[in-house]
Amino acid sequence: xxxxxxxxxxxxxxxxxxxxxxxxxxxxxxxxxxxxxxxxxxxxxxxxxxxxxxxxxxxxxxxxxxxxxxxxxxxxxxxxxxxxxxxxxxxxxxxxxxxxxxxxxxxxxxxxxxxxxxxxxxxxxxxxxxxxxxxxxxxxxxxxxxxxxxxxxxxxxxxxxxxxxxxxxxxxxxxxxxxxxxxxxxxxxxxxxxxxxxxxxxxxxxxxxxxxxxxxxxxxxxxxxxxxxxxxxxxxxxxxxxxxxxxxxxxxxxxxxxxxxxxxxxxxxxxxxxxxxxxxxxxxxxxxxxxxxxxxxxxxxxxxxxxxxxxxxxxxxxxxxxxxxxxxxxxxxxxxxxxxxxxxxxxxxxxxxxxxxxxxxxxxxxxxxxxxxxxxxxxxxxxxxxxxxxxxxxxxxxxxxxxxxxxxxxxxxxxxxxxxxxxxxxxxxxxxxxxxxxxxxxxxxxxxxxxxxxxxxxxxxxxxxxxxxxxxxxxxxxxxxxxxxxxxxxxxxxxxxxxxxxxxxxxxxxxxxxxxxxxxxxxxxxxxxxxxxxxxxxxxxxxxxxxxxxxxxxxxxxxxxxxxxxxxxxxxxxxxxxxxxxxxxxxxxxxxxxxxxxxxxxxxxxxxxxxxxxxxxxxxxxxxxxxxxxxxxxxxxxxxxxxxxxxxxxxxxxxxxxxxxxxxxxxxxxxxxxxxxxxxxxxxxxxxxxxxx
Numbered sequence: 164x165x166x167x168x169x170x171x172x173x174x175x176x177x178x179x180x181x182x183x184x185x186x187x188x189x190x191x192x193x194x195x196x197x198x199x200x201x202x203x204x205x206x207x208x209x210x211x212x213x214x215x216x217x218x219x220x221x222x223x224x225x226x227x228x229x230x231x232x233x234x235x236x237x238x239x240x241x242x243x244x245x246x247x248x249x250x251x252x253x254x255x256x257x258x259x260x261x262x263x264x265x266x267x268x269x270x271x272x273x274x275x276x277x278x279x280x281x282x283x284x285x286x287x288x289x290x291x292x293x294x295x296x297x298x299x300x301x302x303x304x305x306x307x308x309x310x311x312x313x314x315x316x317x318x319x320x321x322x323x324x325x326x327x328x329x330x331x332x333x334x335x336x337x338x339x340x341x342x343x344x345x346x347x348x349x350x351x352x353x354x355x356x357x358x359x360x361x362x363x364x365x366x367x368x369x370x371x372x373x374x375x376x377x378x379x380x381x382x383x384x385x386x387x388x389x390x391x392x393x394x395x396x397x398x399x400x401x402x403x404x405x406x407x408x409x410x411x412x413x414x415x416x417x418x419x420x421x422x423x424x425x426x427x428x429x430x431x432x433x434x435x436x437x438x439x440x441x442x443x444x445x446x447x448x449x450x451x452x453x454x455x456x457x458x459x460x461x462x463x464x465x466x467x468x469x470x471x472x473x474x475x476x477x478x479x480x481x482x483x484x485x486x487x488x489x490x491x492x493x494x495x496x497x498x499x500x501x502x503x504x505x506x507x508x509x510x511x512x513x514x515x516x517x518x519x520x521x522x523x524x525x526x527x528x529x530x531x532x533x534x535x536x537x538x539x540x541x542x543x544x545x546x547x548x549x550x551x552x553x554x555x556x557x558x559x560x561x562x563x564x565x566x567x568x569x570x571x572x573x574x575x576x577x578x579x580x581x582x583x584x585x586x587x588x589x590x591x592x593x594x595x596x597x598x599x600x601x602x603x604x605x606x607x608x609x610x611x612x613x614x615x616x617x618x619x620x621x622x623x624x625x626x627x628x629x630x631x632x633x634x635x636x637x638x639x640x641x642x643x644x645x646x647x648x649x650x651x652x653x654x655x656x657x658x659x660x661x662x663x664x665x666x667x668x669x670x671x672x673x674x675x676x677x678x679x680x681x682x683x684x685x686x687x688x689x690x691x692x693x694x695x696x697x698x699x700x701x702x703x704x705x706x707x708x709x710x711x712x713x714x715x716x717x718x719x720x721x722x723x724x725x726x727x728x729x730x731x732x733x734x735x736x737x738x739x740x741x742x743x744x745x746x747x748x749x750x751x752x753x754x755x756x757x758x759x760x761x762x763x764x765x766x767x768x769x770x771x772x773x774x775x776x777x778x779x780x781x782x783x784x785x786x787x788x789x790x791x792x793x794x795x796x797x798x799x800x801x802x803x804x805x806x807x808x809x810x811x812x813x814x815x816x817x818x819x820x821x822x823x824x825x826x827x828x829x830x831x832x833x834x835x836x837x838x839x840x841x842x843x844x845x846x847x848x849x850x851x852x853x854x855x856x
Contacts, residue, residue, distance in 0.1 A: 228256020437745030
């Protein structure tokens with residue numbers, strides 16, 4: 164167990180990735196509650212223990228309460244009274260879960276006609292979720308959810324068309340606190356299954372040394388090139404983001420290495436922090452694993468996860484290519500050359516030494532792409548990671564040579580047997596490896612590492628799980644009152660005059676909601692409101708949801724809140740707002756790619772759009788990718804002001820206008836943009852030729 168420092172708590176008042184469990188008996192109790200939480204989630208996900216979905220969701224929220232309230236009180240250094248109140252609130256959350264379990268069948272039988280005791284426990288559940296979310300994430304999300312709840316209770320008094328028919332107090336509480344429409348809705352279901360498992364998966368891979376592997380490979384591949392330190396950050400943070408799924412967590416883990424490296428290399432602190440924040444947030448859109456929102460999207464749309472991956476792959480590559488281009492140009496502007504190749508690790512050697520760490524990720528990707536559910540793939544991936552960590556420890560105690568080879572072959576056969584005989588084979592192998600590790604000193608240390616990973620995973624899941632529970636109130640309001648239709652019709656009305664204005668309105672909504680709200684609730688709220696409206700305007704379903712997804716992520720880079728940038732601030736020793744301004748410049752491609760995809764869905768490998776209808780789908784994909792690359796290249800040159808040499812203001816303006824016209828999907832804008840780009844390129848070529856002569 165680790166002890167949080169005062170500096171870490173001050174730097175991240177609502178970020179619990181940066182702090183460990185508090186010291187003392189209460190901290191140890193919370194540690195073991197976190198371990199129990201993770202074990203429960205693994206057991207239910209692997210169907211080693213089966214409960215009804217409603218009970219599993221209630222238990223998930225109950226664990227969040229039991230862990231969250233006392234943790235908040237202890238981590239903040241509160242007095243005895245506040246700590247006692249925290250434990251009381253946590254136990255109250257457990258009582259709500261136990262009531263849902265004990266009364267499960269009677270609650271189903273009397274659905275729609277709750278007893279006074281049902282209402283009392285429902286009010287308690289709602290109050291605890293609001294209080295925990297406020298304490299952990301600040302007031303933004305609880306205030307928004309509270310406004311929706313107030314609309315349920317008093318919306319009948321509003322003028323038309325904002326009003327609804329009216330619902331009594333008991334009906335609202337019953338809808339929100341029981342069943343699968345309120346706090347135990349789809350967001351909580353996804354949190355208690357996919358999200359928790361993939362958080363644990365990332366925690367175990369991190370403990371196994373995945374960050375070191377990614378960093379060494381990145382250093383070896385690009386560290387010696389111009390601007391190598393920043394390119395290492397983009398590559399390693401993007402790779403780590405594919406398995407962690409959390410941008411802010413990525414900043415405070417990989418950023419501890421990459422930001423000081425960039426500063427030492429010569430980059431400005433604000434630019435170094437902006438690069439790390441941009442790359443870390445981009446991990447949520449980078450297949451194959453992506454972030455938690457991708458799983459929620461697949462569940463909401465009722466499509467296979469592979470369909471979401473297919474839509475995300477080209478935009479994600481463009482996003483990171485743009486970040487690479489920006490740091491390359493900045494390095495050229497500041498004359499920052501690469502690191503000394505002799506000081507860098509060999510990427511081949513890093514892969515040879517750590518190739519086994521890639522196996523669980525490779526199996527996970529294969530399962531996802533083979534049509535298995537994310538829950539099954541995540542469970543198997545986590546099981547194989549455990550087998551790898553525990554098996555490596557056992558193998559060290561065996562004689563080198565044939566016996567070790569036989570051991571690894573046997574372990575591989577046991578891992579492969581799950582396809583034939585199910586998860587019990589993996590569970591049995593893990594249990595045997597745990598017993599074998601318990602017999603040696605080195606093995607017991609490995610078990611302690613695994614135990615710590617279980618606790619870290621549960622702690623990391625706290626803000627995500629509570630956000631999912633609270634955002635269920637917003638979803639419940641929409642399903643009960645039909646509130647989404649009002650805002651959706653407004654967007655449709657604007658879109659009939661101008662689709663661009665509708666998109667702009669949706670983008671602003673995402674960014675405003677993102678000021679202090681995590682990506683997951685941001686996506687759920689805006690996709691529920693704007694997604695159907697954009698679909699009615701002719702935007703393909705997945706494209707409309709990806710549009711919302713992108714801007715929910717970019718909200719963590721956008722001033723004035725910019726959570727990812729403020730997480731990077733204490734590492735970079737620079738103001739979060741200054742880092743945010745640099746991050747917006749670096750992530751500029753992320754702001755334009757969703758617009759391009761709406762007008763030309765071929766960018767997300769989706770059918771439809773005038774271009775595909777005119778020239779065919781495959782040529783449309785090639786054309787739009789080439790146009791996007793050209794636009795990104797021009798934008799980078801305009802923002803940084805360097806392309807082989809410093810650019811004059813009028814040259815930067817020319818590049819920016821060319822980039823913008825290539826993005827716009829209006830008549831003749833492509834022709835104008837290509838013409839301006841050719842003029843810009845001709846100017847550079849003529850000057851270079853003159854200098855050479």
